[in-house]
Amino acid sequence: MSNLLTGAEMVVRALQDQGVDTIFGYPGGAVLPIYDALFHQDQIKHVLVRHEQGAAHAAEGFARSSGKVGVLLVTSGPGATNAITGLTDALMDSIPLVCITGQVPTHLIGSDAFQECDTVGITRHCTKHNYLVRQIDDLARILHEAFYVAQNGRPGPVVIDIPKDVQFAIGAYSGPHKIEHKTYKPKLEGDADKIAQAVALMAGAKRPIFYTGGGIINSGLEASLLLRELVGLTGFPVTSTLMGLGAYPASGENWLGMLGMHGTFEANNAMHDCDLMIAIGARFDDRITGRLDAFSPGSKKIHVDIDPSSINKNVKVDLGIIGDCAHVLRQMIDLFRAKKISIESAALARWWTQIDKWRARKSLSFKASNEVIKPQYAVQRLYELTKGRDAYITTEVGQHQMWAAQHYHFEEPNRWMTSGGLGTMGYGLPAAIGAQMAHPGALVIDIAGEASILMNMQELSTAAQYRLPVKIFILNNEYMGMVRQWQELLHGGRYSESYSEALPDFVKLAEAYGAHGIRCSDPAKLDEAILEMIDTPRTVMFDCIVDKTENCLPMIPSGKAHNEMILPDQDDDIGTVIDASGKMLV
């Protein structure tokens, strides 16, 4: 069925037909027709952000906490360029976004018109795909195709650039139909014989480990449930990347904690010493592998990923299985059950004994204090006091992010929103706004640092406008803490420009935005203050004054292997652990 609509009406209609109920955006000259079309309907709620980067991160937070596609609408020129960081963030972390940008009318393209930029040229490298809609006849197809591309295969951001004359033009609209894309057809099922090989390797493994990533979250809730089933079936230990936290519950007995640069001693040593690594929806990022030529030297490696280019990209694997995590996990479980395959239980018991010795090292421990709030303690208390409240946690980027990953424990997928690949400071507040829009009644907390939060502070105004009760929990150590830590590691403790000078009074700042401000610097009063934050049904900014010198440990220093971690009780002389070639790395 088709009918005649303007381009602007088509955009709104296509969003409605795609089931979109919330979009994030900022108006401007080149998208006014679409904003007018939005004005005439009430099915889609538009959230007015204060900066287009905020729109992109909010859409990411919405997408990651709901499993739906996040949508943003921005104008041409600066609207589009401001969204670039968020689009790149979504590309790196495989978050499905559709970003609609206005463009100057087609006859002005290339004339350096007011608020013109080459949006498809600029976003080509930071999107999964992008479109410039040159004629109204292509618009409906492109709108629906964009949703298909954004969420199928390895998810990612898609930009649709729509010139203003196309928004005014009238054409025939056609609704979404089952898209048989002519070129983009991701493979979902794994090859049966490779599944059989994988299961045989698992049956014979003596020191196995599951290394899971954000791909499991992206695959949907079922993938997380299937992972739990397979872990239960095999009894293997499981660790996860930053992006994959929550796929396997932190309270599960096979859980080793996060791995990688700030992962646990047990997870990293188990990765190093395993004889079989089963990587599922993870991409062997440099934060995970540490020094590549010393990465898990004695193991066979199975890698399950929907993106063929992820396999053998950084680490050569023995068995690459291309497919969707949920499909492949289901295939593995079915084969385990059908063939009644047994595992090497005696060897596995010895492996667990070894792992327990690593666990006993208590690598996440820290020196407690009655004088000053330790940042780890603050996250621990936040976790304990919000446990069981179905909390959604976002973060900014830096030490606080790693402490949150280490000390806040996730039982379910889609509860943890953080900028992993790109490492975008300023992600957390807009992402929390997006998550709160997706889950209006839930407790949404942005665990922040005092430097990061200032990068997108303007979004506090958005939170106030929509009465969003997001909580901003700032671990304030008056430093860009991770920068300061690396300056200790690499540059003799010369803190070049990493001190947060001239900080605002966060309590007064909260009040200026119409939010509630809380400050706490006394460990004895922390619980009471956190409860006040939780119980305040408004936007709250919590200025938690923490130890200024605490470093984030344990840590695999750059250029080192998994079994060369710095542990919390060895942090006296961290300026000497990284050698010259390690200093070259990021």
Place this chain on the structure above:
Amino acid sequence: MNAPTAPLSPYSSAVGKSNIEVHTLSVLVDNEPGVLARVVGLFSGRGYNIESLTVAEVAHAEHLSRITIVTSGTPEAIEQIGHQLERLVPIHKVTDLTLRGGAVERELAMIKVAGKGACRDEALRLADAFRARVIDASIESFVFELTGNVGKIDQFIDLMRPIGLVEVARTGVAAISRGPNPI
């Protein structure tokens, strides 16, 4: 503190640097605006090499273009290039003709040579030996058209240099698999 001994490179790619191969890839794409920029941008963005690149529409009704890329890298890097290209939405198919074996490759070059007297005779003699055709001539110059594999063209150009080579225009390599089947 002891000075740390120099470790092996932390990057795996540095391990096989000597292991560089040249491969020819055939890429079928939708002939739409920006598709070449996507392909070229992928190579520059990820630090891959392009030795040569040709592109033209090959099926008008289906809007299909064929891009032939000659690239160099380790076997692992070339495998990555193939997968990265396949990720691009408008790409139909990527074939590594070198890996498959049995492909024919040709390049066309136009070579301008200037000179007088004996130089002209020598240029014509060599052109004849290489089966190059004269497509333009003046009192003191020739333009030769030569088709062949890259090595043959390189060799002809080297021979023309002392005779009076002025300039060269080359198309880059086009390649197709042998036998009855398409890629």
